[in-house]
Amino acid sequence: MKIEKTVATLVTRWRDRLGISPRWAFHICLYASKKDTPKSKRHLAAWIVNDSAYLRSWLHINLWQEEAKRDLESLITHELIHTRLDRIDIALRESLGKKFEGLYNEMMESLTEDLERAFEATRKKVSRKPRKV
Numbered sequence: 001m002k003i004e005k006t007v008a009t010l011v012t013r014w015r016d017r018l019g020i021s022p023r024w025a026f027h028i029c030l031y032a033s034k035k036d037t038p039k040s041k042r043h044l045a046a047w048i049v050n051d052s053a054y055l056r057s058w059l060h061i062n063l064w065q066e067e068a069k070r071d072l073e074s075l076i077t078h079e080l081i082h083t084r085l086d087r088i089d090i091a092l093r094e095s096l097g098k099k100f101e102g103l104y105n106e107m108m109e110s111l112t113e114d115l116e117r118a119f120e121a122t123r124k125k126v127s128r129k130p131r132k133v
């Protein structure tokens with residue numbers, strides 16, 4: 001199938017660009033329609049479950065979501081940035097504890113989105129307007 005091949009190509013490309021080990025295995029789960037997607041994940045365009053100890057991840061993509069149709073590469077870049085940051089994420093999450101969980105999640109997601117956009121801008125060779133603070 002064409003879409004499976006496209007996703008696999010993009011995962012390999014961004015795995016290499018982000019410096020993730022070639023031994024890292026990515027299991028890819030694609031959902032073609034809303035009814036195929038687990039109910040608790042229907043609000044997402046994609047999500048990733050990382051298992052750093054065994055160098056493996058499960059990448060899930062809701063192909064029917066607008067974001068996936070618009071820019072699949074950025075979506076995959078975003079999820080693989082989460083993989084690249086996984087060990088840092090685990091260490092910080094454990095040391096910060098529950099008290100800062102909300103703030104920490106917000107900071108990690110914001111960093112991931114900023115990196116995703118920077119890569120997108122580089123890829124598309126467009127300038128990015130600075131974010132209003």
Ligand SMILES: [Zn+2]
Nearest residue numbers: 078082109112
């Ligand atoms: Zn994210």
